[in-house]
Amino acid sequence: PELIKENDLQILEMLGSGSFGHVHKGMWSNREVAVKYVLHAKRSEVECIDRLIALKHPHLVTIFGLCENAPPYNGIPKNIGKDCFCIVMEYCGQKTLRNIINGEEAIRKDLFLMWTNQITSAMIYLYEQNLLHRDLKPENILLPADNSLKLCDFGTVREWKGATTSMTYCGTVRYMAPEVLQGKAYSHKADVWSFGVILWEMLVQQPPYEGQESPAIIFKIGKGELVLPELNIPENINSLSLLLKKCLDRNHHQRLSYNEIASSLERVKVFTGILAEELSSISENEWFEVKSNWRAKYAKNYECSVFLSEVSIQKYTQDDSGYSYRHQVSSDNSEQSQSYEENEFSIIRFDEFHDCSWDKPNLIAFVK
Structure with a gap:
């Protein structure tokens, strides 16, 4: 260097x-x-x-x-x-996509479409360089003054050999794909899952899995009991609903690749794709009304229900690669785990939980 x-x-x-x-x-x-x-x-x-x-x-x-x-x-x-x-x-300033999502103003549909395309473009480029980002989240997406976003924080980027990879995963629980939380080998499709969560969050402008603590998220997603709720998306923008479902498919083999995402967003030039055409069919007022309803609905704790295709729960198998998660089962209450809710984690060693209940409320997940 x-x-x-x-x-x-x-x-x-x-x-x-x-x-x-x-x-x-x-x-x-x-x-x-x-x-x-x-x-x-x-x-x-x-x-x-x-x-x-x-x-x-x-x-x-x-x-x-x-x-x-x-x-x-x-x-x-x-x-x-x-x-x-x-x-x-x-240096790109200090404003991130997180600031926009948490802000009072609803994200305009033109900005939603532009940022969706820009994230996709950046991730396709990383994929072409055989790199996995592994920590895609709103906090790692900067927004300079011109609102043209830039992905940052490449401390977790690793080379991908073109096949599923077994490695420790340094990411944030709320954006981790099921296969990562299960300690299985994973590919760039894990980044696609994170992208899908960000799409959902840009639409709803509420934190994913609100009211759920990190240990609960880990186990419930791993068991297939926790997914982001389906949004009541207007029929005239059906491709948006399809895009969300295909990015958040628990079966990573069925999940979209970034090239497939790009093709669904653009035909020849940016903004001329199916999604762009469909978004142009609804007024800005209708867009804001729909987003306002979503945001109000998920402003409080909610019970997530499975809206993707039913999948069988696979047994968790031990991966021979290294793991970064550390855990402890304690007789204390769960207050301590709350302080770790927004911290970054890696992979759990599920084999160590073989004799433990999935529903233990006093699991404490420790940062590496």
């Missing part, structure tokens, strides 16, 4: 933090940049930067290079450690 000298970086205010480290705003080569401090990095993660720097797409955040000697910043001593490095990338 291109090596950036420590003295060439000016570190400014912190933008965010997580289990990986911290992200700061900075200056480099007379431009604003985002500087991601990666703590306790593995050599494989450093080597992966080469692939990420080579990615060039209008809807992916550009990565400029790597600073191996991480500059100190407030709260972190100068001897940060040789296992910490910085990724210097394009």
Whole structure:
């Protein structure tokens, strides 16, 4: 990767933090940049930067290079450690798709269609590079001033060999595909599932699986007892309903690929596809009314019901690959688990739960 000298970086205010480290705003080569401090990095993660720097797409955040000697910043001593490095990338502001989804204003249909196409375009590009994102969610979709979104946070991106892959999965529970939660091998179709959840969330503008704690989501999706409820989508935009169902098909073999999603959204040019044509048939007022009804309906806790085709529940088999989930069955109440609800998880070792009830309310899932 291109090596950036420590003295060439000016570190400014912190933008965010997580289990990986911290992200700061900075200056480099007379431009604003985002500087991601990666703590306790593995050599494989450093080597992966080469692939990420080579990615060039209008809807992916550009990565400029790597600073191996991480500059100190407030709260972190100068001897940060040789296992910490910085990724210097394009600065796109701090607004994310999460801010828009949680906002008071309903997402306009033109923005919904544009963002759907842009996410699809970016994910097709990653797929063509044999890469899996593995943590697609609204928080990782930035919205610069022009509202043309960019996917970010490639810390979980891994190479895909063209067949289903057994590897640890670092993602967020609410966006994980069933096969991932079951500890099975998975492919780019796991990213397609995450995309489907984001589509649903953009339409409803409510959190997926509202009122469900992360441990409950893990087990209920794994058992097929929890899915996103079917939306009462107007018949004249039936392709939207079909798109949601095919992205959220529990059978990953039947799930759409990104190329199939793109073909359903566009024929020759963006916005000339089936969905674009159908959305043009409803007025903006009708669109807002439908979205308002969905949002009000799912503003409170709800019981999810299976609306996809009935599937048999397969037994969970142990995967010989590494696992990142850690768990503990405790006699305490479930309050502790609530604090982990929005944290990031990887894969559960279901074999360790062989003698445990699926319905234990006191399961505590620990962050890796």
